[in-house]
Amino acid sequence: MSSYNRIEKFKHSKNPSDIVALKEYILFTDDRAEEKCAMFKFYNTLNQPLSFIKFEVRQLDGNGEVLESSTVVYDHCNAEANGYFVPSAKLKLSYKCVRLAVKLEEAYFDRVKWIKGEFEDNSYKFENYASSAASPAAVREEVRAAVKANEKKAERVKKKKRVVFSSESVARKNFAVFPAVWRVIICILVIAFTIASAIIFKQQSSVIYIDGYDLRVSGETAAICGYDGGEDKVTVPKRVGKYTVTKLADGAFKGTRVKEVVITVSDDVRYVIEGGAFENCSALEYISSVGEGTVTVLGDAFKSCPSLTRISLPNAQLNSLSLRGCEKLRTLEFDRLIDERKTLADLFGASAEKISLTRMTFAPNSVPTDFFKDVKVESVVILNLNFMEGDGWDNGLEESEITIGGRG
Amino acid sequence: MTIIAWRILCIVSAVLFVAGMIALACLRILKNKYYHAFEEDELFKREKQTNSRNAIYFTSGETKNYIRKYVLCKTTYDSYLVCNYTKKFQGITYFVVEYSARKKVIAARKITESNTSDTSKVIALSRKCAYVNVLIGEADGVVINTDVIRPLSITRIRLYALITNVLVFLGLFVARHVVLEVIGMQTMKPYLTSYFNYIAVGASFLLCLIGYFITVKAFRRKNVKALNGGALEYEFV
Numbered sequence: 001m002s003s004y005n006r007i008e009k010f011k012h013s014k015n016p017s018d019i020v021a022l023k024e025y026i027l028f029t030d031d032r033a034e035e036k037c038a039m040f041k042f043y044n045t046l047n048q049p050l051s052f053i054k055f056e057v058r059q060l061d062g063n064g065e066v067l068e069s070s071t072v073v074y075d076h077c078n079a080e081a082n083g084y085f086v087p088s089a090k091l092k093l094s095y096k097c098v099r100l101a102v103k104l105e106e107a108y109f110d111r112v113k114w115i116k117g118e119f120e121d122n123s124y125k126f127e128n129y130a131s132s133a134a135s136p137a138a139v140r141e142e143v144r145a146a147v148k149a150n151e152k153k154a155e156r157v158k159k160k161k162r163v164v165f166s167s168e169s170v171a172r173k174n175f176a177v178f179p180a181v182w183r184v185i186i187c188i189l190v191i192a193f194t195i196a197s198a199i200i201f202k203q204q205s206s207v208i209y210i211d212g213y214d215l216r217v218s219g220e221t222a223a224i225c226g227y228d229g230g231e232d233k234v235t236v237p238k239r240v241g242k243y244t245v246t247k248l249a250d251g252a253f254k255g256t257r258v259k260e261v262v263i264t265v266s267d268d269v270r271y272v273i274e275g276g277a278f279e280n281c282s283a284l285e286y287i288s289s290v291g292e293g294t295v296t297v298l299g300d301a302f303k304s305c306p307s308l309t310r311i312s313l314p315n316a317q318l319n320s321l322s323l324r325g326c327e328k329l330r331t332l333e334f335d336r337l338i339d340e341r342k343t344l345a346d347l348f349g350a351s352a353e354k355i356s357l358t359r360m361t362f363a364p365n366s367v368p369t370d371f372f373k374d375v376k377v378e379s380v381v382i383l384n385l386n387f388m389e390g391d392g393w394d395n396g397l398e399e400s401e402i403t404i405g406g407r408g
Numbered sequence: 409m410t411i412i413a414w415r416i417l418c419i420v421s422a423v424l425f426v427a428g429m430i431a432l433a434c435l436r437i438l439k440n441k442y443y444h445a446f447e448e449d450e451l452f453k454r455e456k457q458t459n460s461r462n463a464i465y466f467t468s469g470e471t472k473n474y475i476r477k478y479v480l481c482k483t484t485y486d487s488y489l490v491c492n493y494t495k496k497f498q499g500i501t502y503f504v505v506e507y508s509a510r511k512k513v514i515a516a517r518k519i520t521e522s523n524t525s526d527t528s529k530v531i532a533l534s535r536k537c538a539y540v541n542v543l544i545g546e547a548d549g550v551v552i553n554t555d556v557i558r559p560l561s562i563t564r565i566r567l568y569a570l571i572t573n574v575l576v577f578l579g580l581f582v583a584r585h586v587v588l589e590v591i592g593m594q595t596m597k598p599y600l601t602s603y604f605n606y607i608a609v610g611a612s613f614l615l616c617l618i619g620y621f622i623t624v625k626a627f628r629r630k631n632v633k634a635l636n637g638g639a640l641e642y643e644f645v
Contacts, residue, residue: 209597
């Protein structure tokens with residue numbers, strides 16, 4: 001173990017633009033033991049960590065003569081990019097050495113090698129860096145403290161100085177955070193609202209959609225309140241899904257382009273055609289029913305159906321004004337009027353005088369006087385054999401136009 | 409509206425959404441625009457070494473008063489740049505704009521160096537870099553160029569804001585419809601004709617409209633910040 005009584009620091013200014021430049025070196029001299037060693041301080045100018053350095057050291061005497069020349073290798077430097085580093089290991093020198101001249105020979109970086117002025121690529125190799133530097137040569141505690149003090153001082157000087165060299169990318173990405181956050185918020189809010197409202201609607205609403213029909217369900221029965229199929233001829237089934245159809249509600253076929261509707265009525269069902277069920281069906285020409293169940297047609301059920309020419313609802317009971325707006329009706333078949341005190345004109349309302357039926361078939365128990373007043377009917381068929389002929393019931397009709405229960 | 413109509417609207421929205429996304433990607437509205445176009449510098453000489461090819465160029469324009477020439481060193485996988493200063497500077501800042509072989513900008517770097525020697529430090533460049541333009545920024549307190557990248561124009565900001573928010577609206581329309589299809593067919597059509605649905609569509613539209621103004625405001629504020637080096641407000645004494 002030596003004790004160094006003399007410590008000299010030298011600045012090295014030759015080759016400052018070397019890829020790894022020697023900035024300073026310190027000579028530790030033990031005059032009593034005639035020993036000398038050196039520590040180096042380098043600066044890595046490249047933007048890559050440095051792992052290996054090899055340089056030639058020429059030891060010069062007081063006259064500048066070369067005493068000795070040696071090659072020094074520091075392996076596992078772990079030096080940072082664009083920064084100073086001080087290899088821990090010291091170089092032993094000749095006692096007579098006064099100064100040093102250093103020439104860089106090789107330097108290995110993360111992705112490149114620099115060998116005697118030339119760059120080589122070693123990007124296929126990735127050096128593994130030890131977390132700590134190689135173990136230094138044994139020095140006395142005071143020398144170690146002196147070295148540490150020097151390093152701290154160098155760091156303070158470095159901090160005081162501005163950054164010697166910096167290279168930063170200025171090609172910015174034009175991106176604003178808040179608008180992106182806002183868009184995410186919108187998406188979350190809207191989707192969440194949609195899911196929540198759909199679930200609430202599903203629980204609270206009694207309207208469902210099956211096979212093109214909007215159904216308002218009540219237990220096991222349903223009323224058709226909408227239709228969005230594009231067919232001309234529609235056969236309304238007696239069951240849609242698991243529900244028995246008992247009603248054509250207001251707006252069931254409103255505004256549709258259907259031409260022909262066949263209603264299938266279950267035998268034990270009282271079917272209702274509400275007012276407005278066929279409102280504004282401008283293309284509707286024919287409506288009929290099959291099945292034994294009774295059908296009740298309420299007022300304005302066929303409101304504004306200008307093309308309706310045939311109604312065949314043999315089990316239907318018609319209410320007043322149920323045929324209002326059906327001015328082109330030619331064939332009418334139904335059971336009877338709900339209120340048998342009403343006349344035929346009451347079915348058609350104000351436009352009764354425009355009506356001209358070629359054939360009318362129904363099965364009333366009786367009809368009031370002047371039942372056929374204001375409505376032209378060419379042929380009447382009364383199916384009820386027990387029909388009671390009241391006074392003047394057939395006013396406006398020729399006897400040959402009437403058929404009762406198969407008899408003329 | 410019938411369910412068919414809603415589905416048609418959904419399909420149209422999906423198509424428009426995809427087309428809009430492609431258009432947005434292709435237009436690259438927010439792409440950086442540079443003050444300086446590529447200038448081919450005068451080649452001084454080329455040298456081929458064992459493992460690298462070096463080319464020395466003279467700078468041009470105002471830069472040549474501060475940086476005389478530079479050498480591009482290309483190895484198999486890397487490129488490096490070293491500049492030769494006209495003199496030693498206390499502090500110098502310059503911009504290195506890197507171009508590909510097709511003379512498209514691939515990177516822009518800002519180099520700051522103090523207490524320089526006659527040459528710069530070795531500057532690592534992108535692997536794809538084939539050419540560079542060196543543009544002086546500041547030298548010993550004299551400011552020549554403050555930036556190489558133009559701030560975004562208001563037209564581009566507005567266009568970007570409009571397209572992105574329209575795309576969000578269309579995307580939400582499609583997403584909502586898909587969610588409804590998944591939740592259940594039987595209640596879907598009645599839901600679509602209920603006020604819930606119209607509220608959702610209206611709310612999407614309104615939120616996207618607000619998003620448009622937010623986007624324009626945010627980008628304009630960002631522009632101002634970039635131009636002022638981070639300071640949005642300053643006091644006049």
